[in-house]
Amino acid sequence: MKRAIIIGAGPSGLACAIRLRKNNLDVTVLEKNETCCKKLLLTGNGRCNLGNEDQDISHYHSTNNDILENYFEDKEKYLEEFYEDLGVLLKNKNGYLYPNSNQAKTVCDALISKAKELGVRIINNQNVVEVTRVDGIFKVKTNDNNYESEFLIVATGGLAAPKTGSTGDGYTFAKNFKHNIRKLSPGLVQIECDGYYLKDWAGIRTDAAVKLYVDDKLTKVDVGEIQLTNDGISGIVTMQISSLFNYYESDNKKIFINFLPMFEDLRELRQYLLRQGNLSIRQLLHNMLNSKLANVILDYTHINSNLKISEIKNLDVLLNNLINFEVKPIKTKDYDYAQITIGGVSLEELNKNFESKFVNNLYFIGEVLDINGDCGGYNLSICFISALKAGESC
Numbered sequence: 001m002k003r004a005i006i007i008g009a010g011p012s013g014l015a016c017a018i019r020l021r022k023n024n025l026d027v028t029v030l031e032k033n034e035t036c037c038k039k040l041l042l043t044g045n046g047r048c049n050l051g052n053e054d055q056d057i058s059h060y061h062s063t064n065n066d067i068l069e070n071y072f073e074d075k076e077k078y079l080e081e082f083y084e085d086l087g088v089l090l091k092n093k094n095g096y097l098y099p100n101s102n103q104a105k106t107v108c109d110a111l112i113s114k115a116k117e118l119g120v121r122i123i124n125n126q127n128v129v130e131v132t133r134v135d136g137i138f139k140v141k142t143n144d145n146n147y148e149s150e151f152l153i154v155a156t157g158g159l160a161a162p163k164t165g166s167t168g169d170g171y172t173f174a175k176n177f178k179h180n181i182r183k184l185s186p187g188l189v190q191i192e193c194d195g196y197y198l199k200d201w202a203g204i205r206t207d208a209a210v211k212l213y214v215d216d217k218l219t220k221v222d223v224g225e226i227q228l229t230n231d232g233i234s235g236i237v238t239m240q241i242s243s244l245f246n247y248y249e250s251d252n253k254k255i256f257i258n259f260l261p262m263f264e265d266l267r268e269l270r271q272y273l274l275r276q277g278n279l280s281i282r283q284l285l286h287n288m289l290n291s292k293l294a295n296v297i298l299d300y301t302h303i304n305s306n307l308k309i310s311e312i313k314n315l316d317v318l319l320n321n322l323i324n325f326e327v328k329p330i331k332t333k334d335y336d337y338a339q340i341t342i343g344g345v346s347l348e349e350l351n352k353n354f355e356s357k358f359v360n361n362l363y364f365i366g367e368v369l370d371i372n373g374d375c376g377g378y379n380l381s382i383c384f385i386s387a388l389k390a391g392e393s394c
Contacts, residue, residue: 001026003149009036012366012383013155014111019391021118030126037108039164048104052377053095059374063182064347078388131173151361158341158367170368180346182370185246186338188239193232194328201296202230209258210237214248242332258323266319273309344370353393354386363390
């Protein structure tokens with residue numbers, strides 16, 4: 001029986017182990033932590049957004065977007081069959097898939113149980129320090145043992161959330177086998193900004209449309225909940241923007257927020273405000289926005305809040321600050337705060353089953369790849385799809 005070693009017992013590593021055992025390989029999973037799926041337990045604030053009903057390819061991103069779809073053929077089929085086989089009861093919340101228990105631990109326990117039931121060996125506290133290949137056999141050296149196999153699957157994760165053990169080991173292994181690593185940066189993370197008003201809007205959550213401009217070119221728009229913090233912006237829309245923010249090396253990056261996304265332009269908003277002409281601008285804004293946010297907008301516009309809308313001379317400035325508020329981004333927070341890593345092992349150097357084009361029977365799966373997804377379960381989908389395709393290929 002041929003042997004396979006998987007480095008990493010996260011969702012990708014365990015999913016691949018399950019598929020490999022069904023293909024009748026002898027499977028050993030080496031995990032550096034005392035427990036498996038340490039990062040998975042944090043997913044979705046502990047609720048585990050396992051996947052998404054909408055599997056359009058536009059939700060997935062890579063440096064090599066033009067070839068990305070080749071790696072996701074029949075992705076719906078792979079995911080549906082895997083969820084069914086895992087035996088976790090799912091619930092669909094507006095297209096977002098969660099375990100019915102609302103606990104990430106349910107998914108973690110199911111992965112471990114299914115792997116062990118099939119005869120997978122999971123060995124914890126194994127920090128891999130060296131990987132080589134001699135005469136077609138992979139030799140894996142850990143802190144206290146040596147292992148050999150015909151197949152090697154690298155499922156180490158990236159650099160995000162290093163406290164869970166994601167310290168970039170997989171990139172080192174890939175480089176040892178002459179693979180290139182696409183630019184790495186934190187993804188799905190908060191953005192730090194500069195502005196005297198930040199302390200005043202801290203703690204506000206509101207729906208908004210956020211636009212990212214790079215070199216004065218609109219690069220990304222996202223609509224949803226934004227969280228305003230004492231050092232910048234957070235929330236789902238910020239997370240989506242952040243993954244592209246670090247991708248571009250330009251120093252000319254601007255972010256604009258529409259706090260009234262139901263209004264798309266100044267004319268439409270002006271007409272609405274003028275119809276409420278009997279109210280003071282303070283009362284009018286308090287009727288439309290979170291009161292703290294309304295006060296920030298009024299102060300930032302340097303406007304007499306007791307005036308009626310028809311009495312305001314710099315009305316266009318106010319309108320712009322309502323639906324085109326410019327924040328000055330500094331940088332994203334670092335990997336300690338990031339949910340994922342942007343960049344990774346280049347897809348150009350892997351076949352469509354995530355096998356190395358340089359070394360037969362060497363596979364890279366999960367977050368170590370140069371693939372990332374939007375918020376909404378897509379990054380776990382990347383883990384499962386790559387794991388199942390690699391396992392099937394072996």
